[in-house]
Amino acid sequence: MNVVELVEVTKVYNLPRGSIRALDNVSVSIEAGDFVSIMGPSGSGKTTLLNIIGCLDVPTSGRVAIGGKDISDLGDDDLTKIRRDKIGFVFQQFNLIPTLTALENIAYPMILRGVNGHEERSKELLRSVGIDEKLGENKPNELSGGEQQRVAIARALANEPDIILADEPTGNLDSKTSKALMVLLKETNERGKTIIVVTHDPVVAGFTMKTFTLVDGRIV
Amino acid sequence: MIFFEFAKRNLGRHKFRSVLAVIGIIIGVLAVTALGILGNSVRLAASDQLYLFGNELVVFPYGGDTISEDHFEQIDKVADAIPVKSSVDKVIFNDDSTLVAVYGMRTEDIPKLLEKDKGQFLKHGSLDCLVGSRIADDYELRVGERATLRTQKPRIVGILKERGVGFDINPDNAIIVSDKLFSALYNSSGYNLVIVKVAKIEDVEETRKKIEDRLNKKEQVVVVMEMKMIVEGIKNLFNMISLFLMGIGSISLVVAGVSILNVMMMSTVERTKEIGVMRAIGTSQKGILHMFLFESLILGVIGGVIGAILGFGVGYLVDVLILNEASYLFAPSSILYLFLGTAFGIGTSVISGLYPAWRASKLKPIEALRYE
Numbered sequence: 001m002n003v004v005e006l007v008e009v010t011k012v013y014n015l016p017r018g019s020i021r022a023l024d025n026v027s028v029s030i031e032a033g034d035f036v037s038i039m040g041p042s043g044s045g046k047t048t049l050l051n052i053i054g055c056l057d058v059p060t061s062g063r064v065a066i067g068g069k070d071i072s073d074l075g076d077d078d079l080t081k082i083r084r085d086k087i088g089f090v091f092q093q094f095n096l097i098p099t100l101t102a103l104e105n106i107a108y109p110m111i112l113r114g115v116n117g118h119e120e121r122s123k124e125l126l127r128s129v130g131i132d133e134k135l136g137e138n139k140p141n142e143l144s145g146g147e148q149q150r151v152a153i154a155r156a157l158a159n160e161p162d163i164i165l166a167d168e169p170t171g172n173l174d175s176k177t178s179k180a181l182m183v184l185l186k187e188t189n190e191r192g193k194t195i196i197v198v199t200h201d202p203v204v205a206g207f208t209m210k211t212f213t214l215v216d217g218r219i220v
Numbered sequence: 221m222i223f224f225e226f227a228k229r230n231l232g233r234h235k236f237r238s239v240l241a242v243i244g245i246i247i248g249v250l251a252v253t254a255l256g257i258l259g260n261s262v263r264l265a266a267s268d269q270l271y272l273f274g275n276e277l278v279v280f281p282y283g284g285d286t287i288s289e290d291h292f293e294q295i296d297k298v299a300d301a302i303p304v305k306s307s308v309d310k311v312i313f314n315d316d317s318t319l320v321a322v323y324g325m326r327t328e329d330i331p332k333l334l335e336k337d338k339g340q341f342l343k344h345g346s347l348d349c350l351v352g353s354r355i356a357d358d359y360e361l362r363v364g365e366r367a368t369l370r371t372q373k374p375r376i377v378g379i380l381k382e383r384g385v386g387f388d389i390n391p392d393n394a395i396i397v398s399d400k401l402f403s404a405l406y407n408s409s410g411y412n413l414v415i416v417k418v419a420k421i422e423d424v425e426e427t428r429k430k431i432e433d434r435l436n437k438k439e440q441v442v443v444v445m446e447m448k449m450i451v452e453g454i455k456n457l458f459n460m461i462s463l464f465l466m467g468i469g470s471i472s473l474v475v476a477g478v479s480i481l482n483v484m485m486m487s488t489v490e491r492t493k494e495i496g497v498m499r500a501i502g503t504s505q506k507g508i509l510h511m512f513l514f515e516s517l518i519l520g521v522i523g524g525v526i527g528a529i530l531g532f533g534v535g536y537l538v539d540v541l542i543l544n545e546a547s548y549l550f551a552p553s554s555i556l557y558l559f560l561g562t563a564f565g566i567g568t569s570v571i572s573g574l575y576p577a578w579r580a581s582k583l584k585p586i587e588a589l590r591y592e
Contacts, residue, residue: 099230
């Protein structure tokens with residue numbers, strides 16, 4: 001089954017200087033259980049593609065289906081629910097919520113969804129990404145970059161999403177920590193999660209099974 | 221609830237800023253509460269000192285003459301009427317002479333209009349007198365003493381209760397005698413005014429019309445004054461004073477509202493990226509809206525409650541200093557201003573938070589995420 005299905009997707013941004021075609025007739029299928037990387041130079045449309053797969057943006061034309069559900073015509077509330085339940089985000093800058101502890105950050109998507117027993121499950125997730133339980137009560141600014149990104153992965157997994165989307169997940173980490181993190185993502189993929197990584201780092205891409213390369217909004 | 225928790229923690233992030241915003245609300249609520257209580261106390265104090273009885277009509281002769289016996293009978297046919305003769309004269313109490321109002325009334329009418337404090341009312345045909353509370357105090361009069369009024373020396377058989385300034389008669393500063401004694405003293409015919417007590421307040425206007433129709437048929441003979449209208453006029457006046465004072469207080473509340481708006485706008489801008497992240501991982505627009513509204517609500521509740529308590533304290537001081545009387549502070553209508561002040565504070569705060577909260581909730585997730 002294809003978890004992600006893009007058919008002839010075009011995204012045009014209208015800017016004062018003229019319009020920019022960020023994605024030009026892109027068709028992509030990603031199967032459940034894939035570990036995929038999207039590469040390309042900056043301005044090639046990587047982030048736009050990721051935003052569309054992540055239901056943060058809608059295409060100008062073309063169809064997008066996530067987990068078999070067509071999202072092209074959905075409104076904000078429905079897109080928000082899909083992001084909450086079907087997609088886990090991992091950002092370059094970790095982006096944990098600063099007022100919440102590590103455990104609360106992991107629990108937050110479950111609280112939004114109204115999941116029972118989120119406290120227990122947050123602890124499990126924290127352990128599963130290799131963070132000591134004692135650090136669970138720490139606020140993000142009391143954790144190292146590598147630890148924050150692990151917590152972010154645990155948060156992304158909280159609602160058992162269909163897909164994990166990682167945007168330059170190692171961009172702010174040193175090479176040793178980066179490698180450990182990619183190992184964690186690989187293990188996560190081996191447990192059955194579909195993972196899509198946007199990167200310009202060939203080492204990161206090397207961990208994945210398949211690589212799409214974007215140039216000027218087209219897959220080459 | 222998670223968004224309430226967020227609101228609490230977000231306010232805690234910038235304690236100093238939150239405290240300043242709360243202080244603004246406190247000052248505004250304090251002003252509204254204290255001035256509201258003051259206005260209300262002034263109103264209560266005034267109504268204590270004024271004799272205001274909405275059911276009364278007062279009939280005066282038109283043009284300065286008196287109301288004849290004949291005309292009085294006609295009024296009496298419309299409704300139960302009390303005729304009053306009045307004069308101002310020199311009276312001597314214990315060698316002190318003074319000018320006071322002298323009222324001559326039918327003895328059976330006196331208990332209908334006045335209350336006694338000491339002694340008793342006049343008996344039918346009595347040649348004694350009653351004195352008002354103010355002169356009884358001023359001249360330290362006691363029941364049983366005598367007053368000198370022209371050729372007569374009526375005995376004081378009763379002292380009246382304080383009634384306050386009225387629009388019919390002012391018994392506090394008067395001496396009251398029977399119509400018989402009055403006629404003997406002044407050789408007068410007719411009445412200076414007639415007081416009509418109407419049983420039901422709704423009938424006041426109709427009764428007034430009836431009296432006017434009967435007496436002023438050919439030419440104007442009497443002027444009928446409705447106490448109700450005067451009462452309402454005075455009430456309106458005091459309500460306006462109260463409103464004006466509250467209005468002054470509200471200005472500081474508006475300033476506080478602007479400061480909350482400012483604080484909230486600052487926080488939505490500062491937290492743009494965070495809002496983007498929250499939206500990306502599944503927080504709805506409503507969630508963001510609630511989070512910010514809770515923040516302004518918390519500021520409003522804290523400021524409103526503290527402000528109302530302080531306002532009550534200041535209201536107490538002002539009452540004691542200006543009116544020399546603190547009892548009006550605990551009147552239900554004064555206590556109401558505590559809640560009103562708190563509600564205004566919370567309302568101002570939440571209204572000021574509406575726009576920033578709405579703006580934050582409408583941020584586009586991708587743009588908010590990109591914000592540095």
